[in-house]
Amino acid sequence: xxxxxxxxxxxxxxxxxxxxxxxxxxxxxxxxxxxxxxxxxxxxxxxxxxxxxxxxxxxxxxxxxxxxxxxxxxxxxxxxxxxxxxxxxxxxxxxxxxxxxxxxxxxxxxxxxxxxxxxxxxxxxxxxxxxxxxxxxxxxxxxxxxxxxxxxxxxxxxxxxxxxxxxxxxxxxxxxxxxxxxxxx
Amino acid sequence: xxxxxxxxxxxxxxxxxxxxxxxxxxxxxxxxxxxxxxxxxxxxxxxxxxxxxxxxxxxxxxxxxxxxxxxxxxxxxxxxxxxxxxxxxxxxxxxxxxxxxxxxxxxxxxxxxxxxxxxxxxxxxxxxxxxxxxxxxxxxxxxxxxxxxxxxxxxxxxxxxxxxxxxxxxxxxxxxxxxxxxxxx
DNA sequence: TGTACATCAGTGAACGCGCGTTCACTGATGTAC
DNA sequence: TGTACATCAGTGAACGCGCGTTCACTGATGTAC
Numbered sequence: 001x002x003x004x005x006x007x008x009x010x011x012x013x014x015x016x017x018x019x020x021x022x023x024x025x026x027x028x029x030x031x032x033x034x035x036x037x038x039x040x041x042x043x044x045x046x047x048x049x050x051x052x053x054x055x056x057x058x059x060x061x062x063x064x065x066x067x068x069x070x071x072x073x074x075x076x077x078x079x080x081x082x083x084x085x086x087x088x089x090x091x092x093x094x095x096x097x098x099x100x101x102x103x104x105x106x107x108x109x110x111x112x113x114x115x116x117x118x119x120x121x122x123x124x125x126x127x128x129x130x131x132x133x134x135x136x137x138x139x140x141x142x143x144x145x146x147x148x149x150x151x152x153x154x155x156x157x158x159x160x161x162x163x164x165x166x167x168x169x170x171x172x173x174x175x176x177x178x179x180x181x182x183x184x185x
Numbered sequence: 186x187x188x189x190x191x192x193x194x195x196x197x198x199x200x201x202x203x204x205x206x207x208x209x210x211x212x213x214x215x216x217x218x219x220x221x222x223x224x225x226x227x228x229x230x231x232x233x234x235x236x237x238x239x240x241x242x243x244x245x246x247x248x249x250x251x252x253x254x255x256x257x258x259x260x261x262x263x264x265x266x267x268x269x270x271x272x273x274x275x276x277x278x279x280x281x282x283x284x285x286x287x288x289x290x291x292x293x294x295x296x297x298x299x300x301x302x303x304x305x306x307x308x309x310x311x312x313x314x315x316x317x318x319x320x321x322x323x324x325x326x327x328x329x330x331x332x333x334x335x336x337x338x339x340x341x342x343x344x345x346x347x348x349x350x351x352x353x354x355x356x357x358x359x360x361x362x363x364x365x366x367x368x369x370x
Numbered sequence: 371t372g373t374a375c376a377t378c379a380g381t382g383a384a385c386g387c388g389c390g391t392t393c394a395c396t397g398a399t400g401t402a403c
Numbered sequence: 404t405g406t407a408c409a410t411c412a413g414t415g416a417a418c419g420c421g422c423g424t425t426c427a428c429t430g431a432t433g434t435a436c
Binding site for chain 1: 412414
Binding site: 027030103107109122123144151153155160162163167177 | 210211214215279285286287288289290291292293301304307308311327329331332335338339340342343345346347348352355356358359360362363
């Protein structure tokens with residue numbers, strides 16, 4: 001039956017939030033519309049009053065996730081972010097973590113539309129990180145921002161794949177030390 | 186109909202090679218037994234005379250791919266490997282490239298059996314890279330090997346997701362410069 | 371070496387299942403009077 | 404403010420499709436004599 005505009009808007013947000021979590025956990029292909037709708041407390045049919053297709057939802061999830069990530073660059077210090085990024089909690093909690101790590105592998109196989117949204121978001125993120133490097137070191141350094149980002153993403157990815165806490169923690173702290181130690185990388 | 190033992194063995198190798206390529210391109214879930222069998226010149230039914238299940242095949246693909254990677258550490262210099270790893274060709278050619286980059290994202294969602302094979306392979310690879318660092322710098326340094334690996338993997342992953350040649354090449358050369366420049370990282 | 375036959379790799383139809391998407395229907399919402 | 408009714412968010416059955424896996428069957432292989 002029909003629901004009020006406020007409730008309907010809340011349902012849309014719930015679908016996005018569920019998709020955001022489940023897609024990070026299981027990938028674009030590993031999650032179904034029914035799964036997402038169920039987590040949002042709806043049936044699969046209702047999905048299509050809010051989104052045109054699964055692909056459109058995925059694009060919106062990626063867009064929002066990267067925008068949130070850029071937002072955190074504005075509001076949190078680099079040191080704090082690196083510590084959180086390479087924490088055991090982040091490695092264990094794939095549902096709420098970094099979309100780059102969770103979705104880069106998927107995105108190259110996803111539809112061109114979703115890929116384009118991701119690529120544009122990545123470009124903006126690098127822009128923002130390069131500005132931050134400028135504040136830290138005195139001169140703008142896009143390359144240094146890129147290398148630090150790649151190291152973070154790679155370390156989180158490998159830590160998650162490590163399975164044993166020993167190797168996982170070793171990877172996380174090696175990367176943390178390297179990224180926090182010197183201004184050079 | 187029955188075929189000779191030699192032909193049958195060739196078919197098994199062809200299935201493994203096809204799976205190795207297609208799984209890197211499309212992920213474990215994105216490729217079907219029928220796709221793999223067709224690329225090997227067989228029908229899907231024949232698959233099950235060579236492998237118990239799709240999961241068993243995936244485990245074998247991961248095992249072999251990481252073993253090959255470790256083999257290349259033995260036979261190729263670090264400098265040469267970094268240059269090849271961060272080349273445009275490697276970024277564009279996902280079907281034959283590094284299994285860590287192609288499959289890390291998938292592996293955390295795959296079956297525990299496949300995950301365990303991957304994690305064990307990763308551990309062995311880090312062992313081998315740590316030995317190499319020892320030759321390069323005079324003292325064994327597992328942490329330095331881990332950080333360099335994470336940087337490579339992260340850079341290739343992001344370069345592949347970048348979509349525009351400009352950002353892709355920027356990521357590749359930033360990481361290449363950082364990894365080849367100094368013995369410190 | 372030649373023959374008879376058991377073996378078994380490969381084929382393709384069939385299975386149950388879950389997927390993304392559609393659609394006729396329901397009934398609360400919210401608007402026009 | 405109350406009433407009548409058009410709107411439209413949500414439901415759940417249904418669609419065509421592709422998946423992993425099974426299995427009766429085929430016919431070349433390779434072994435026993």
